[in-house]
Amino acid sequence: MEELAAQNLILWMPVLSAAIGHAIAEVGPDHQRERWLPRIACGETFLALAVTEPERGHNMLRTQTTVRKDGERFLVSGLKAVTSGIDLAERVLVFGRTPGEGKGGAGRHFTTVLVDPDAPGIEREELPMRWREGARQFQLTFNDVEVPLDGLVGAEGQGLLALWSFTQVERLMSAALCLGNARYCVNRALDRATQRTIFGKQPIGAEQAIGHPIAHLHARIAATQLLVYRAAARFDEGADTGEVAAQATMAKVLTADLLFDAADHAMQTLCAQAWDEREGMIDLYLDARAARSAPISQELALNFIAQHVLGLPSHR
Numbered sequence: 001m002e003e004l005a006a007q008n009l010i011l012w013m014p015v016l017s018a019a020i021g022h023a024i025a026e027v028g029p030d031h032q033r034e035r036w037l038p039r040i041a042c043g044e045t046f047l048a049l050a051v052t053e054p055e056r057g058h059n060m061l062r063t064q065t066t067v068r069k070d071g072e073r074f075l076v077s078g079l080k081a082v083t084s085g086i087d088l089a090e091r092v093l094v095f096g097r098t099p100g101e102g103k104g105g106a107g108r109h110f111t112t113v114l115v116d117p118d119a120p121g122i123e124r125e126e127l128p129m130r131w132r133e134g135a136r137q138f139q140l141t142f143n144d145v146e147v148p149l150d151g152l153v154g155a156e157g158q159g160l161l162a163l164w165s166f167t168q169v170e171r172l173m174s175a176a177l178c179l180g181n182a183r184y185c186v187n188r189a190l191d192r193a194t195q196r197t198i199f200g201k202q203p204i205g206a207e208q209a210i211g212h213p214i215a216h217l218h219a220r221i222a223a224t225q226l227l228v229y230r231a232a233a234r235f236d237e238g239a240d241t242g243e244v245a246a247q248a249t250m251a252k253v254l255t256a257d258l259l260f261d262a263a264d265h266a267m268q269t270l271c272a273q274a275w276d277e278r279e280g281m282i283d284l285y286l287d288a289r290a291a292r293s294a295p296i297s298q299e300l301a302l303n304f305i306a307q308h309v310l311g312l313p314s315h316r
């Protein structure tokens, strides 16, 4: 992901697919591991994710979508916002509430199922988001959509476990993506800074106002890369999931800010040229900004570090 993004190829669907694949690998069942993992690894299939809801935002514990067992099938009902790449996906992992749990059905039991995006009862509405992250974005409505029992990922009522596995990989890979794209931005700025001469005989990179931020970004890339690689190595070594989640979340926060600053200074260095759509800088800038809000916002990621890594209290 880092190297593709360093060539300005922002491919979000492989991130989602790999993260869902990891959830399947962790919580099963076996027939899904056999069916999906080799094809995800080969890049033969994409899987989408439907967690976010228009009225609930980041708070998935307030999910209103229901995944209800009904005889030999599940029925899914609800509304999901900002679902990336449903037009490309073979299945979408839907996170919903298990009805009947807790007071008034407001318990903390959730179920995750893989749903065929073309199943009867699903309506999709494309959102005008200009192909953010290299994918089209959709709002989905589920009207009692039937899912066979073998679509269940993990155990019924244990959907949070599937999302916990998903989250580590999604944050880690999005950090790698941001890191690579920051490198691309620095290279674009460097090209312009060494080629364009306005005053005197030296190109604009000789001006410290242009050159120092590039040097600073280069140093930040070098340092942040160490954290991303360490987090990836600890993940591969099978380290404790709490440790991996902490490092992946820190990497996500640092790389999203790094990418935004790198895109901003690349815009400044290219100046008017950056606003020519053909340069690709405007989309780069918007994607860099989106990385501060998705897949998890900087604030929610910092909440995780504050509360679950540092042990700071929560106001709730």
Ligand SMILES: Cc1cc2nc3c(=O)[nH]c(=O)nc-3n(C[C@H](O)[C@H](O)[C@H](O)COP(=O)(O)OP(=O)(O)OC[C@H]3O[C@@H](n4cnc5c(N)ncnc54)[C@H](O)[C@@H]3O)c2cc1C
Residues within 6 Å of the ligand: 048, 049, 050, 051, 052, 053, 054, 056, 057, 058, 059, 081, 082, 083, 084, 085, 129, 132, 133, 137, 290, 293, 294, 295, 296, 297, 298, 299, 300, 303
């Ligand atoms: C391009 C793009 C693609 C996406 N693709 C998908 C997808 O495929 N599937 C999917 O499920 N979701 C997807 N999302 C949703 C995304 O991952 C976030 O979950 C979603 O943007 C958050 O919901 P919201 O916009 O309603 O923000 P809200 O939850 O309403 O938050 C609004 C702001 O308040 C802040 N905030 C809220 N609560 C707190 C708090 N307790 N402490 C501090 N700050 C707080 C947030 O950080 C944020 O800045 C996508 C989003 C984008 C932008």
